[in-house]
Amino acid sequence: MSPTNRAAWLPAPNEKLEIRPSEFVKPGPGEILIKNKAVSINPVDFYFQDGYSPTGKPRILGQDVAGEVVEVGEGATDFAQGRRVLAHVVGLGTGRPQDSGFQEYSIAPALSTCPIPDDMSFEQATVLPLAISTAAHGLFSSEYLGLPLPRHTVQDTGKTLLVWGAASSVGCVAVQLAVAAGVNVVATASQKNFDFCRQLGASEVFDYNSPSVVGDLTAALQKRDVIGAYDAISKRDTQLNTAQVLAQLGGGKLAVTLPPVDEIPATVTATGVYAVNIILNGKDKAIGHAIWHDFLPGALKSGQIKPMPKPLVFGHGLETLQGALDKLRAGVSALKVVVTL
Template identity: 40%
Template sequence: MATNVAALLLEPQADLVLQERPIPKPNADEVVVRNHALALNPVDWKKQSWGYAIDSYPEILGSDIAGIVADVGSSVTKFKKGDRVLAWTSSRFIGRIDGGAFQTYSVARETVTSPLPDNLSFEQGAVVPLGILTAAAALFDSLGIPAPPTSSSSSPAAAKDGVLLVSGGSSSVGSNGVQLGRRLGLTVIATASKQHHEYVRSLGATAVVDYHSPTVVEDLAAAVAQTGKPLVHVYDAISEASSLKPIVALLDKAGAKDAKLAVVLPWPEAVPKPASAAVVQVLATPFASKATTANWLFKEFIPSGLKDGSFVPSPKLELLDGGLGGLQAGLNKLKAGVSARKLVLKVD
């Protein structure tokens, strides 16, 4: 008999506890996925440790799933039971903890669920959802880059006029930002540790700068100048003081009055904001609520790109042991620091 086991966060800063819960039922526009693989993200340990974006307890963390559709809501038309899928899900997004990823069965909205091609494993599929969703929210909503209405349309000319700088290009959301920027026809420059430069270039970056270098600001300015285009879009996928300081210096040095800087975390008080460029917060949930762009991302860009290889699951995955019981150790490892990898576990 099928059962649902969930890794519950019962109170702030507590370790996860495994408990059995009822298998959730979908609302009209939702699917229930029997998870076969889950991916962990830095926001998961931050929620656990800081209480960030948690409205009440108990909570089920996690947002990246891949598995088999077990049930569909009455208005769902694009999926049926037995389909292989990947999905972004969130207890806050659907309004109940059934949406958390860290369990055997999770609920996801149809608009943010994508077919998983047969040529990819569930583990590879689980790497995708939050990274590409956050990148899309940054580029389309925060930075205002036009989204093509269909996968066959050409990228808007306005998107090609300037440079997109992705800070943290080897991270999950950063590497997806590089790929999406390339798809939109942008000239993409990125920062990353030196050992990840070749990888980030393979994703579509024209130039990659070592953010550890003492001359990082000068190196970025030179890379932008070499393109012959203005720096107008900046996406900081890390958004901590160490990543923001050189970006602010670069923007102020360039006098980039028309530029926008998209950040994924609240602005650190110790870092002055750029004098001219606008700072905008990346919010994945509002973007996920927009059916047109979310459907383009999850029904066209992701499945077609995964199938023909033009979009690759990134960053590279590292498989964890222990099934759901290994989640806490995975969160601890992620908190200690993981570079250019995404932690993934199989669900028993």
């Protein structure tokens, strides 16, 4: 008899989550079935609850899971039953309920699944998956910033990257991946998170609340070989501020995590990142393999990539997910909201 599965369903946009059964699905080729032990909350989750998606069909949210392998599909030979893993699940891209995270069992692509080191908890591990894919797509795809791939033995490129919002979930990973790629990082954050960003690897940090931040960044970057910028926040004001810095430096590439706004200067090429492309898109899957399989397992084990920001465990059980969504919607700083299962 197959195990039963339960999920936190979003019945329709602008409605509360409902806990009810979800199908228990076996993994197909290249897939892994995971019993979830912890999930984390991302802004995209409450965006969909708040009506970002035009569909009125019930759906399961959740992009980040950490748990134990229950079963592996054909070809997923790197993972054995009982293995502790973290995974970026891709229901946002496939539309299949079994591919989302807010449930007891999830299907994950083997491509976006990674073993968890013995000294890393499920709560720590689940802060990483979507941020890894989001940061990696913007940093390493040739359509975006085109950085060299990260290495365990870092080779300095002499290049500099501006990361706006470095204490955010995506910002934390973008800084660490860029440093591993041999790129110097200049970052923005609130003043209270300056030391935190330096611990991640940023060489300089500027206060994004300062009225002179655009001028300060421009002055600091004028003598550097700037490869571009990554806006990990991507609200209208952050996109315009980041783009203005690049424009004053002569222009360049800007990766953003939300759709680019219309007022970007003509000398700046702003492109929106879509994280699942490095998992589902044939052209970008090579980046997914390089990051998730060639680099990340060793980087997590050595501490080169740290599970940051720290998890804020909001509660235990599917029933606490709505409150966790509301907590993130209200705002957190240098923390990732997590629910254990």
